[in-house]
Each structure stands twice: as structure tokens, then as C-alpha cells.
Amino acid sequence: MQKHRIYSMSFASVYPLYVAKAERKGRTKAEVDAIIAWLTGYEGQSLQGVLNAKTDFETFFAEAPALNGARAAVKGLVCGVRVEEVEEPLMREIRILDKLIDELAKGKAMEKILRGA
Template identity: 55%
Template structure:
């Protein structure tokens, strides 16, 4: 297992927020795309941040992973997300890709496929 999965979601979340805020987007936008991908509701997402749950647990215990996530395509960290073999890594890269699209100014309707 890749060491990134031992990182807490709470340590990654502010990096996502900072990335999109530099481009004029909001933490609420990050919450929207993460909730769309994982099925966490707002209290569940807040609880995950406050509890310090690791990324692996956050992704594996997502209440309702979005079946449309497979429509997410493109490159993150030099790798096409649709070609990632490890399902857990693919979920993480899907989340990264959604945040990247927010930061690039893409409309939420388009991001949420």
C-alpha cells in the first residue's frame, strides 16, 4: 500500500481548499465535489476531518461512492486516472482530478458529470 493512504484526510483537505481558493473557488466547492464522489453528507465529511481518519479509511468507508466516478478522465501526476489499476489509488486520483478541475475554473455542473 502506498504511504499516502496513511496520511489523514484532515491533512489533505486544507491543501485542496488552499489550491481552489487561490483560483477564486471556495471550501464549499471542495466539499461539494468530495461529497459527490464519496457520498459523505456534510456532517459525515466534518466528522472525517475532525476524527483524523486516514485516507485509506476515508475512501474505503465512503458511504455511497458515486457510480459516475468512472466518467472522470484525464491526467493527474502524469498518470491517466482511467488507467490506474489499484482501485484505492484510482479513487484518490479521482478526488485529486475533481479538485484540479475546480482550480482550473470548470463549472460545477460540468465537474459533477
């Protein structure tokens, strides 16, 4: 089976789109960074490092410092797909991140996005 092309895309190429989506809705880059830190453990210099290195999505999630166990609680639709029904593990991680950014852009409170963290 051929890998999905998003797996080899650099996280740095998608990150500005996440930030722009949030900022269009009055949210901040800091909130996007907080979501990424909560989900993956990348924050500050470690996040900047993966952006500078143009790390691909597959490596981004495979080498994540601390994947949050509470991410399993992320459910719902993103791009017409139910996050909890995505079978392929890496695609599920990407969809979870997409869902969290969508919730931010829709004005949901950070406490709720981060599942009470």
C-alpha cells in the same frame, strides 16, 4: 507489496491543501465540499467527522457513505498519470478526487465537474 504511504495519511492533512488550491483560483471551500459529497457521499457532519477523527485515506474511501457510480467517467491526466489507467483501486479513487479538485482550480463549471449531476 508495501502500501503507498498516502493510504495511511489522514484525509484531514490533505483537505486544507485541496481548499487552498481552489481558493487560490477564486473557487470556494463549499465547492470543494460539494465535490467530496458528490464523489463519496460525505457531507456536512459526516465530512466534519472524518476530518475531526483524522481518518486515513484508506478508511475514508472504504467507509464512504455513497461512492458515486459516475466517478468512472472521470478521465484525464493528474500529476502526469492517466486516471483511467491507474490499476490499484484505492489509488484510482484518490487520483479521481485529485482530478476533480484540479478541474475546479482550472475554472471548470461545477455542473461539468460533477458530470452533469
